[in-house]
Amino acid sequence: MAINKNSNTFTFLFATGLVVVFGSLLAIAAEGLKPFQKENLRQKKMLDILTSMGIEAERSQAPELFQTYNKQRILLSSTGEVISSLEGDIDPLNAEDAFNVDIKKEYRNFRGDDASKRRYPMFMFEKEGETLYVVPMVGTGLWGPIWGFMALKDDLNTVYGATFDHKTETPGLGAEIRTPQFHAQFPGEMIYNTNGDFVSIEVTKGASGPDNKHAVDGITGGTITSDGVDEMIRRTLTVYQPYFESQKSLSSL
Numbered sequence: 001m002a003i004n005k006n007s008n009t010f011t012f013l014f015a016t017g018l019v020v021v022f023g024s025l026l027a028i029a030a031e032g033l034k035p036f037q038k039e040n041l042r043q044k045k046m047l048d049i050l051t052s053m054g055i056e057a058e059r060s061q062a063p064e065l066f067q068t069y070n071k072q073r074i075l076l077s078s079t080g081e082v083i084s085s086l087e088g089d090i091d092p093l094n095a096e097d098a099f100n101v102d103i104k105k106e107y108r109n110f111r112g113d114d115a116s117k118r119r120y121p122m123f124m125f126e127k128e129g130e131t132l133y134v135v136p137m138v139g140t141g142l143w144g145p146i147w148g149f150m151a152l153k154d155d156l157n158t159v160y161g162a163t164f165d166h167k168t169e170t171p172g173l174g175a176e177i178r179t180p181q182f183h184a185q186f187p188g189e190m191i192y193n194t195n196g197d198f199v200s201i202e203v204t205k206g207a208s209g210p211d212n213k214h215a216v217d218g219i220t221g222g223t224i225t226s227d228g229v230d231e232m233i234r235r236t237l238t239v240y241q242p243y244f245e246s247q248k249s250l251s252s253l
Contacts, residue, residue, distance in 0.1 A: 042092075045099075049134050052149035052163045053127055071131075072124040073098040078116045080242030098122065104145060107138045120239050125151075132160050135240060139232025142224040144168040146177065146232060150186070156244040159201070162186040164229060174225030185216035191237055200237055203230035 046062035050069070057065050067089070075083040075098040084096040091097055098121035110117045123134040131154040138147040148164035163183050169175040176182055186201070190213045193199050202215040203226050218226030 048163055048165070049123060049136075049149050052134055052151045052161045053125060053132055054161050055127070069125040069127055070123060071126050074122045074124065074243075075101060076120040076122065076240065076243055078118050078120070078239060080239060082243070083119065103136050103138045104147065107145075120236070122240065122243070130154060135236060137232050137236035139228050139235070141166055141169045141177075141228040142174050142222070143170070146225065146228050148177075148229075148232070150233070150237075152191075156247060157190050157192045159186045159189045159191070166225070169225050170222070172221075174219060174222035176219045176222060177225060177229055182216075182219065189213055189216065198238070198241055200230075200234040203227070203233070 040059075043059045043062045046066040047057065047059050050057055050062060050065055053069070055065060055069070071087065073084075073086045073090070075085075075096055077083055084098065086094075086097055090099050092100060094100060101119050101121045103121065106118045121136055125132045125134065133152045133154075133156060135150050135152065136147070137150065138145060140146065144167040146164065146166045146169070148162060150162045151160040152158065153160050161183070164177040166175060166177060169177065189201050191198060191200055193214065199214050203218045204215065205218045205220070205223070205226070218230070
């Protein structure tokens, strides 16, 4: 039986076949690329953490450097209690390894009454004989998610460094939170006042100055994003207060 290649039926079947074939090829390619995508994300996360401590490296160098400096990976509950504390190699299948916790998913999936289900990672490093604690954080900017890493010195008060990033903030405005100029304001700032009270670090226009160790200048024209960073820092560090206080008590013994 001859096939009428000019018929609508043939055209429909041919187009359907092409869609099935190319769709299958794309699905296979996407599945094959998943391990590479996961590894790129893992390396990017390590690189961002290292950057918050002032360690510059290529992405491919991040895993080795992370393992060299990292001494402990701590996972806390929303009440500041320790869920796990691990050392050594990272097991990508261990859900209680702090490194494997996706803080963006925790923030997105657990809101309102479920916020108490969030888990909070923290990473302890040794750099040039100094102990540093890196706290990941996530929040909301003007157009979408914002996130960052803040490194604290061993007094769990003084900021050693910080880095922030975003997904869809406005170039030249809110997107400036990812610039070295914005990050450079944080080293030396303090999250406790002289009375030992937690005050966080305020991100607002005109609040910073050489005498104010608890504030940095927000982004000009990016008020909502600056407010998002301010809220993100305060909310996140508040959760870590019980752990910070317990560590300070131990060090004073």
